[in-house]
Amino acid sequence: AFGVITAANAMSDVYAMGGEVLFALNLAAWRDDLPLEILSDVMRGAADKVAEAGAAIAGGHTIMDDEPKFGLSVTGVVHPDRIVKKSGARVGDVLVLTKPLGSGLITTAGKNGVASAAHLQNAIEWMSRLNRAAAQAMQEIDVKCATDITGYGLLGHAYEIAEASGVALRFRADALPVLDGALEYARQKQIPGGAGRNKTYLDGK
Numbered sequence: 001a002f003g004v005i006t007a008a009n010a011m012s013d014v015y016a017m018g019g020e021v022l023f024a025l026n027l028a029a030w031r032d033d034l035p036l037e038i039l040s041d042v043m044r045g046a047a048d049k050v051a052e053a054g055a056a057i058a059g060g061h062t063i064m065d066d067e068p069k070f071g072l073s074v075t076g077v078v079h080p081d082r083i084v085k086k087s088g089a090r091v092g093d094v095l096v097l098t099k100p101l102g103s104g105l106i107t108t109a110g111k112n113g114v115a116s117a118a119h120l121q122n123a124i125e126w127m128s129r130l131n132r133a134a135a136q137a138m139q140e141i142d143v144k145c146a147t148d149i150t151g152y153g154l155l156g157h158a159y160e161i162a163e164a165s166g167v168a169l170r171f172r173a174d175a176l177p178v179l180d181g182a183l184e185y186a187r188q189k190q191i192p193g194g195a196g197r198n199k200t201y202l203d204g205k
Helices: 002-015 036-052 103-111 117-127 131-139 152-167 182-187 193-205
Strands: 020-030 056-064 068-078
Touching: 002 020, 002 036, 002 068, 002 117, 002 131, 020 131, 036 068, 036 182, 103 117, 103 182, 117 131
Parallel strands: 020 056
Antiparallel strands: 020 068
């Protein structure tokens, strides 16, 4: 699951611009006291997900480190006249989310041992899904603006779109798709550490 989610996440940056993935490079840091079989499983999951995207793992680099890390450097292609940017939003546009929100809340609850197995598995399944079909649909209907909601969450990335496009974004809270259990864990204060950093980032803007 670690490798699968990492690959899906890394490729989403290409898909958010309306592109197709060509190949990816594995980037891994591993502790020498952890079994290499675990790293093999991680890399196998990533390779399977990259293959699902019609692309291939072309190599990579591995180093020893006290904290295990894994990521992918992804190369994709898109016609220069068809690049989808953050700066393309216009007044009257409708915002579409391709996945429900709340994975950070659920995974934080999972790390703290309070998430239900069902909630965690559902979140994993959603995080494992490719945004390839969404990228292809964007090209078919000529979408002008998109972004990948990861590090800065919905509000942080919405701010970036608003700033780059010169528009305001309005949300209806009751219309936002949310993963099962996410609001429950929010009420339990199972807040990911990045949420505080994101607030600091937005406050600074």
